[in-house]
Amino acid sequence: MEEKKKTETNSAGETTKASGKAPKTGSAVPGTTGSREAAPETTAITKAAPETTAASPETAIPETAGTPQNQRTQELPTVSTPHDKGYKKSLSRPSEFLHFLKKYVKADWTMELKESDLILCDKEMLERDYEGKEADLLYRVSMPDGREAFIFILQELQSYVDYTMIFRILVYVVNTLVKYFLDTDRRVREQAGFRLPAMVPILFYNGQDSWTAARSLKEYQNSGDIFGDYILDLKYYLVDLSELEEEYILSTNTVLDNIMYCDKYRKKLELAGAIRTAYNRVEKLGLQETEEFRRWVKHILLSVCGNKEAVVEEILSWAGNGEDDMAFKYNIIRAFEDERAEGKKEGKKEGIEEGQFLKLISLVRKKIHKNMPPKEIADILEEEETVIAPICDLIQGHPEWDDERICFNLPQGREHHEKPNAPGGNT
Numbered sequence: 001m002e003e004k005k006k007t008e009t010n011s012a013g014e015t016t017k018a019s020g021k022a023p024k025t026g027s028a029v030p031g032t033t034g035s036r037e038a039a040p041e042t043t044a045i046t047k048a049a050p051e052t053t054a055a056s057p058e059t060a061i062p063e064t065a066g067t068p069q070n071q072r073t074q075e076l077p078t079v080s081t082p083h084d085k086g087y088k089k090s091l092s093r094p095s096e097f098l099h100f101l102k103k104y105v106k107a108d109w110t111m112e113l114k115e116s117d118l119i120l121c122d123k124e125m126l127e128r129d130y131e132g133k134e135a136d137l138l139y140r141v142s143m144p145d146g147r148e149a150f151i152f153i154l155q156e157l158q159s160y161v162d163y164t165m166i167f168r169i170l171v172y173v174v175n176t177l178v179k180y181f182l183d184t185d186r187r188v189r190e191q192a193g194f195r196l197p198a199m200v201p202i203l204f205y206n207g208q209d210s211w212t213a214a215r216s217l218k219e220y221q222n223s224g225d226i227f228g229d230y231i232l233d234l235k236y237y238l239v240d241l242s243e244l245e246e247e248y249i250l251s252t253n254t255v256l257d258n259i260m261y262c263d264k265y266r267k268k269l270e271l272a273g274a275i276r277t278a279y280n281r282v283e284k285l286g287l288q289e290t291e292e293f294r295r296w297v298k299h300i301l302l303s304v305c306g307n308k309e310a311v312v313e314e315i316l317s318w319a320g321n322g323e324d325d326m327a328f329k330y331n332i333i334r335a336f337e338d339e340r341a342e343g344k345k346e347g348k349k350e351g352i353e354e355g356q357f358l359k360l361i362s363l364v365r366k367k368i369h370k371n372m373p374p375k376e377i378a379d380i381l382e383e384e385e386t387v388i389a390p391i392c393d394l395i396q397g398h399p400e401w402d403d404e405r406i407c408f409n410l411p412q413g414r415e416h417h418e419k420p421n422a423p424g425g426n427t
Helices: 082-089 094-105 163-185 255-263 268-280 287-304 309-319 327-344 347-369 375-381 385-395 403-408
Strands: 006-009 016-017 118-120 137-142 147-158 198-205 235-240
Touching: 082 094, 082 255, 082 287, 094 137, 094 235, 094 255, 118 327, 147 163, 235 375, 255 268, 255 287, 268 287, 287 309, 287 347, 347 375, 347 385, 347 403, 375 385, 385 403
Parallel strands: 147 198, 198 235
Antiparallel strands: 006 016, 118 137, 137 147
16 A cells, blocks of 8 residues: 655644655654655755755855756766666666675675665665765665765766866765755754764776776875875775676676677777677576667667667577577678668868868867867857767866767767777777
8 A cells, every 4th residue: 555645844844745654763864766756956056055954054056066067967978878777777786786885895794785685776866976976876885884975986987187186086975965964854964873874885997098087085185195184085996897807708698798898899890799699598597588688779879870770670580589600790790881881972061071170170179278168169169069068078178189089989979980990998
């Protein structure tokens, strides 16, 4: 029978939803899948506080905290956006997430965890960073000692290193803890024994270059080493796909393992061969796992085959029909050659478009050197800010890159540009 919900106002003037069940240790635990109703969004730090909350000195939150700078929610450019769906779907299953923790994070505290200890939090619990981007997944974890923790994972599925990552993580942590604190009954949180849950950040990065951004908040602060433990510090676990050996990934067989294995390859023929190997492994897991893997592969192949669905379906049929390797490779090469020949028909037009895009990047670079913000550059060049902002982000984040490399790392430029000798994952 569906529980009757009611609205209550606690002594701090906070509006909460009650289900009639007493929350664990007397606190209102934020929303989790299959457990409790999501916490009301009225207390989220990323939203403007309602008047009834702002009036109370105990719960007033500055509107600037966690608010996206200039209200920009534009995502930074990524190499292959289809990757995100496959990873997120797999990691949304507690069993797969537990496997990821034990195999790839490999911290001592993960070894005692069981699948029943993990509860995937509702989307409403996901907080945002300073640019308005959400964390990808958040799990509530019951630790072996009975205490509660939160583990959140960020997926950096792009070709470049985000040097602001540690600050983004700081904002996620603060916003989530503030929400947890405000969602806890005032009488409970003011007790001497009240403690906030541990927040454990994990970063998964699949770029070709090694991750070189700051790994701690102390490292990100000027003179951070001078003040020792008297300044705020924070670290995150890093799972860098480029650092993982192929043999280690293939030492176990899950959908996630096979996705990660294929993701190490970016050249078309190498990727196709990896897919063939992974297909043979995934088929041993069952029909549901095979179909999930097939959907992910289809998205990836569409992104590298210019959305030629007929070519992709042909490759997928060869990958799973048991042909010998020589026949498979011959058919893969033929499919890619057919796709390449068709592409040459539009080559002249694409060459013009690429040249125009490179010219745009050059103009943006000159404006940046004059300290112009993206909005002003967009107005001057008569382009959309959503086109100019990612170019600015890459130029400022990688001043050593030339225009062609900037072009290659933008979705618009990647459509018209094939990077020569792009490194594979393990070549």
